[in-house]
Amino acid sequence: MNYADRDPALRPLLDQMLSAEDRDRIEPVLEELGAVAADEVDRLAALADANPPVLRQYAPDGTRIDEVDFHPAYRRLCELGFGRFGLAAMSHHPGVHGWPTRTPHVVKYALSYLFVQAEFGLACPISMTDSAARVLRLFDPETFAAEIAALSATEMPELATGAMFMTEKQAGTDIAQTATEATDRGDHWTLRGQKWFASNVTAEVILTLARVPGQGEGTRGLGMFLVPRHRPDGSRNAIRVDRLKDKLGARSMASGEVTLEDAYARPVGDLGRGFLQMAEMLNVSRLSNAMRAAAIMRRAVREAVDHTRQREVFGQPLFDQPLMRATLLPLMLDAEAALGLVIEAADRLDAADAGDPQAQRLVRVLTPLAKHTVCKQARRVTGEAMEIRGGNGYIEDWVNPRLLRDAHLGSIWEGSSNVIALDVLRCLRRERAHRTLVEEYAGRLAALDQPATKPATADLIARLEHLGERGDALVAAEAATAQARIATYADDLCRAVMAALLLEQASREIAAGRGHRKLLLAHTYLHQLVAPVPDPPALAHLGAIADGGTVDAEGAAAAYDAIAAMGAAR
Known part of the structure; x- marks a missing residue:
C-alpha cells in the first residue's frame, strides 16, 4: 500500500500546478511519504489514538509541573511529521527535501494531505507551528528570529512547536x-x-x-x-x-x-x-482544516472501495452492485473535487505571498469557502463510508470510527461552520469577493481551448454569473436576511468553483494525453449542481474513477448528454 500510488488525482494535479523542477523534486518524497503513511504512520496513529495524553500537574514532592505524558507512538509521529518530512518547516527556509528556496505551499499541502490520511491529530500542532512561524516572519521577524528558527527546525532537539x-x-x-x-x-x-x-x-x-x-x-x-x-x-x-x-x-x-x-x-x-495579525494565523490554519478534510475523505473513499471489492454479497462483489455503485460515486466526486480546491488555494497562496493582489483577494475568500464546505462534506463522506463497511465500520478495530470522529472536528475548530459563513459574508460586503470569484473562474473557463469541454464550460459560466447576481442581492439585503441565507450561498458558490476547477483540470489532462477521465468527473459533478441524474453514465466507469484509469471521449460526452437530456425533460 502506498497512499500516493492509490490516489488517482494527486499526481496529475501536481503535474499541472508545479514547475518541471519542483515536480521532479517532490516525486521521491511523494513515494516515500505515501509508503510510510500507509504503513508506519497508520500503525502509530492507531496506537496514539487509543492511548491519549495524560496530564501530570504535580511532581512527587508536590511541585507544580503541569507536564503531559504522551504515548511513545505520538513521540514517533512527531519525529516523522516534524523531522523526517519537515511538514512545519518547509515554508520557512530553503533546503527541506532539497528545495533551493522555501518550498511552495502546493508541495506542503500535498505532502501533508498524504500524512493526514493516516494521522489527523498531529496535523493540528504541525499546522499551528507552521502558522506561528509565518506570523512571526510577517510581523516581527527580527525580534523573534530565534523563535522562527526553532519553529522551523527539522532536528528534534532544536524544535519548538x-x-x-x-x-x-x-x-x-x-x-x-x-x-x-x-x-x-x-x-x-x-x-x-x-x-x-x-x-x-x-x-x-x-x-x-x-x-x-x-x-x-x-x-x-x-x-x-x-x-x-x-x-x-x-x-x-x-x-x-x-x-x-x-x-x-x-x-x-x-x-x-x-x-x-x-x-x-x-x-x-x-x-x-x-487581532488582524492573529487573523493571518487563523486564515492559513483554516486552509489546513480544508486540506485535512480532503485527506480524510480520500482515506474513507479508499477504505470503502477496497471493502466493496473484496466483500461478496449474494454471490457478487458489492462494488459491482448497482445501488452500491450509486452510493460510492458521489463520495469519489466529493473527495476529488475537494483536493482540487485545496491545491488551487495553495497555489493562489503562493502567488499571494509573491505579491499578486488578485491572488490575495482570492485566498481571502477561498479559504473560508473551503473550510465551510469541504469540512461539512467530510462528515457526510466518512459517515457513508462507515455505513458501507456495515457493522465492522462501527467497530474500533477499523479506522472508520476514527475518521468519523476527526471529520466532525474540522467543522468546529478555527471557527464553526456558521462563524465561517459569516466570514464569507464579510468578504462579500467589504471586498465584493463573489465578483472576484466569478471574474477569475469564468474568465479561466472561457479561455479553455479543448472542444470537449465547451458545452459544460458554457453551463458553468452561466452558473457562475447567476451566483454573482445572487451575491449582489445578498449584499444588498437586510442584515438578518443575508445572515440567514449565507450558508447555503457559500456552499453553492464553493461547489461551483470546484466544478470549474474540475473542468479546467480536465482540459489540461486531455491536452497532456491523459484521456477523458477527469472530464467524465467534471460532467458528473455538474449533474449534482444543475440536474441530478438518477442513473449517471459515470457508473459504468466507476473502476476508472476509483483507480485513475482511462475513459474515452465518448464516455465523457455521454455524461454531459445526460445533463442536457434531464434539462430538456424538465
Whole structure:
C-alpha cells in the first residue's frame, strides 16, 4: 500500500500546478511519504489514538509541573511529521527535501494531505507551528528570529512547536470579549487570564491575544503576545494546565484548559493590530482544516472501495452492485473535487505571498469557502463510508470510527461552520469577493481551448454569473436576511468553483494525453449542481474513477448528454 500510488488525482494535479523542477523534486518524497503513511504512520496513529495524553500537574514532592505524558507512538509521529518530512518547516527556509528556496505551499499541502490520511491529530500542532512561524516572519521577524528558527527546525532537539491560545469561555466566536489582561513590566509584559480550549497545550511558543490597557474596546483593544513555555532564565513560565479535554476526535494530541498567572510574554508586531495579525494565523490554519478534510475523505473513499471489492454479497462483489455503485460515486466526486480546491488555494497562496493582489483577494475568500464546505462534506463522506463497511465500520478495530470522529472536528475548530459563513459574508460586503470569484473562474473557463469541454464550460459560466447576481442581492439585503441565507450561498458558490476547477483540470489532462477521465468527473459533478441524474453514465466507469484509469471521449460526452437530456425533460 502506498497512499500516493492509490490516489488517482494527486499526481496529475501536481503535474499541472508545479514547475518541471519542483515536480521532479517532490516525486521521491511523494513515494516515500505515501509508503510510510500507509504503513508506519497508520500503525502509530492507531496506537496514539487509543492511548491519549495524560496530564501530570504535580511532581512527587508536590511541585507544580503541569507536564503531559504522551504515548511513545505520538513521540514517533512527531519525529516523522516534524523531522523526517519537515511538514512545519518547509515554508520557512530553503533546503527541506532539497528545495533551493522555501518550498511552495502546493508541495506542503500535498505532502501533508498524504500524512493526514493516516494521522489527523498531529496535523493540528504541525499546522499551528507552521502558522506561528509565518506570523512571526510577517510581523516581527527580527525580534523573534530565534523563535522562527526553532519553529522551523527539522532536528528534534532544536524544535519548538507552536500553538494559538485564543478561545475563552465568553470569547469563542466573539473574540472582542477576550478578557485576558496584559500588563507592561518594562522589559516584558505579563498576562493574566484563562484560555478555555488550548490545543497543543505543551507548545514551546504560544501566540495569544490579551487586552492592552488604554487601547480601547472590542478587537481594537487586543494585542498579540508570544508566551514561551519557559522564561529567559529557564524557569517554567506561569502557565497552569487545569485539565486536558476529553475530546471526541484528535485524541492523540493534547488540548487543555489553561490559566495564565502573570505569565511572562513579549508583544508581537504592532500591539494595535493584534487581532488582524492573529487573523493571518487563523486564515492559513483554516486552509489546513480544508486540506485535512480532503485527506480524510480520500482515506474513507479508499477504505470503502477496497471493502466493496473484496466483500461478496449474494454471490457478487458489492462494488459491482448497482445501488452500491450509486452510493460510492458521489463520495469519489466529493473527495476529488475537494483536493482540487485545496491545491488551487495553495497555489493562489503562493502567488499571494509573491505579491499578486488578485491572488490575495482570492485566498481571502477561498479559504473560508473551503473550510465551510469541504469540512461539512467530510462528515457526510466518512459517515457513508462507515455505513458501507456495515457493522465492522462501527467497530474500533477499523479506522472508520476514527475518521468519523476527526471529520466532525474540522467543522468546529478555527471557527464553526456558521462563524465561517459569516466570514464569507464579510468578504462579500467589504471586498465584493463573489465578483472576484466569478471574474477569475469564468474568465479561466472561457479561455479553455479543448472542444470537449465547451458545452459544460458554457453551463458553468452561466452558473457562475447567476451566483454573482445572487451575491449582489445578498449584499444588498437586510442584515438578518443575508445572515440567514449565507450558508447555503457559500456552499453553492464553493461547489461551483470546484466544478470549474474540475473542468479546467480536465482540459489540461486531455491536452497532456491523459484521456477523458477527469472530464467524465467534471460532467458528473455538474449533474449534482444543475440536474441530478438518477442513473449517471459515470457508473459504468466507476473502476476508472476509483483507480485513475482511462475513459474515452465518448464516455465523457455521454455524461454531459445526460445533463442536457434531464434539462430538456424538465
